[in-house]
Each structure stands twice: as C-alpha cells, then as structure tokens.
Amino acid sequence: MRKIICLLSMLLTTQLYAQNNRDFYFIKLYHFNEANQQKITETYLQQAWLPAVHKKGIKQVGFFTPVGNDTALQKKLYVLIPLSSLNDLYQMDDALQKDEEYLKVAAPYLNAAYNQPTYNRIETFVLRAFTDMPRMEKPVLSGPVQERVYELRSYEGATEKLYRKKVEMFNQGGEIKLFKRLSFNAVFYAEVLSGNRMPNLMYMTSFDNIDERNKHWKAFGDDPEWKRLSGLEEYQHTVSKLDIILLHPTSYSEF
Template identity: 45%
Template sequence: MLNTGFSLAGKGDFYQIKIYHLSTSQQENVVDEYLEQAYLPALHRAGIKHVGVFKPVTPSEGSKPDEKLIYVLIPFSSQKEIAKIDSKLAKDQQYQSAGSKYLDAPYTNPPYDRIETILLNAFVKHPKYGVPDLDGPKKDRIYELRSYEGHTEKISANKIKQFNDGDEVGLF
C-alpha cells in the first residue's frame, strides 16, 4: 500500500472495515447475534468505545443480487492495537462463551460465506474519527462509505494529496 499523504504512524487513527458476505437469512441472524452479544461487547471491554455496524439500504456495487452484507467499522488508535485485538479476544472467556454459536459453527453450516477485511489509516487533515451528533432513531440513519480507486499508485497518491492539501476533507 502506498502511504503517501496518509497520517504518519502514531499520529492518527487506523480503521478496520470487516464486510460479512452472507447468502441466507439464517447466516444474517447468526452474525447479528454474534456482533450484538459477543463481538461488540468484547471490543468495548478491550477499550474500543465506538464500533459501527451497518447494512446497505440498497445492493452494494459488485455484490451478488441476493447477497446480504454487514459492515463493521472499528477505529483503532494504533497499529499495535490492531495487532493485539485477536489475542485479547482469544483470552476473553465471556466473548468465547457468548459467541460460541458463531465461533464453533460446523463446516457444514458456516455463519457467513466470506469476510473481507480492509485496513485504512486516517488522512493527515482528519486524523481522528468522529461520531456524528445525530438525534434521530438509529434505524432511520443513512451513512455513505466513499472509496476512491486509481489505476496506479501515483494516481491514488494524487487523490489523497487533494484530500489533504486541497482540503477536500473539509467538505465532509
């Protein structure tokens, strides 16, 4: 990954986006229960206060017609914190117990089809995440995840530079 234009290590947040790809309502129910009863509480116990869980209101670009997706956004304060989270979860007996239906699912009945994991680091001009100050019901809130892709690393670095130096971050 080209790091030009991103925050320097230790100067900004890092973000992990987990995308659960599901093909059945049963899988969706198992993952929902796991996230609510095991994963999110364990992350909170590990010191990660805010974790976002999102579902698309319309099919995502590139997804299969009947595919269900669940997005989990986890902000980390350092790369070291990312590296340690799995070992913390492995030692968390409350997590292991509450998540057993998901964690111990048999090969013949998997809780998901695939998990996609994306790691990002914050922009220089927006080094820390912020929680929106909204008061409407959570079920009615709509968020947009924007991503930009370039056909070369140089083009991607230029777009990142526009966000930082051109203050495009300020538009958001």
C-alpha cells in the same frame, strides 16, 4: 526573535504530532447467502464480540447494512472498528482467545459446522486516517436512526502517483475543508493500507435521511470552490473507479 523561534518550533511539533498520531481503521465486510447466517453473526457481534472489545478499550464501533439489504439476494454487514495503532489489531484477537466469558457467549458462532457456516466470506480492509482529519468523529444527526444514511465511498487510482494526487486533493487541496463547510458530517477519510483493490482511499459521510444526502451532494456539485478545485489540471484523472455504498446503521451500532 527567541519567542518567534519558540512559537514556530511549537507549531512544527504540533503538526508533526498530528501527522504521526492518526487513527487506524479496520473494516470487516461479511457476506451472507442466507438470512439465518446474518442473524447468528449479528447476535454474536452484539452479545459476545462487542462487550469483549469494549473491555479492551475499543469504543464507538460502527455496524451498517446496505440500503435495500433486506431484499438483496446476497446480504452484507459492515463493521467499522477504530484503532489507535496497528498493534491493537492483533492484540484484540489475541485477547479474545483468552476471554472465557467471550468464548462462552460466542460458542454458537465460533463452533459452527463446516457445512453450516455463519457467513459466506469476509473481506477486510486496513486504513489510516488522512492528515486533515486524523481522528474519527461521531456525526451529529437528529433524524430517526432507521432513516439515517451513511455513505461509504471508495476511490481507486489507476497508478500510485495519481492516487497520491487524489489524497493530496483531499488534504492540501482543501476537499475535506469543503465537505466540512457544507456539513457532510464525515466519520472518517482514510487511505487503504491493505485491501482487495489497490491503490485505494475510502471515506464516510452521514445524513439524516436520503433526501438530505441528495441535497448535500447537489450543493457540493454546485459549489464554486468544488468547480475550481476539480478543474485544476493537476487533479485530472486521479480516480479510475468510484464505488458508492449507501448504508443504514444497525440498532446496536455506536454511530
């Protein structure tokens, strides 16, 4: 009996640790009106910002541009930053302001004139990983980097209660397990703690190319487990707005 109690105690402790030891993610979305803005910003991120945050222990930062970004009227750049705690968020910025090497290399970006900004605007999102995937995972892909597709999905809920049911569907309901069984190569699943559209969750999956992406989603839609799960009454109307963003990694992305 004592052994059983000890075992149950260890399992409970492990579960509580997993729930409380989840990643945080910070997403920065740059909007550009001109190609030169994007060029200056990407040079800054690659040559100044990324080496500086590496020194502070932040690894595996993702940089992505939307599929078709080259011909888009307004260009975008997504930066995905993994954090072990929210403290890392403000400590990162504080540390950068004291890093002389960073400030020197970043000068063309930081000292841009008011009438020649290096971006149109920046959106930011703070996220916390789901309990069933508490850590970001680097996907295992074999296709050419320039053909790889990262799919960022955003699900909004009409109410906080319905949103929570969708989060439950991913975790306790088994939707994450289904994605894993079908080899969607997920990078993260997370609830948005702060963003411009709430309540909201986001997740990112990855594929060798667009054809593989389409094949995976066809398999997902045809899977009996998805049909069963999506048909449950308790999970109806849990998503009021869905955004699908297809992305390519940049040449310097660490994903």
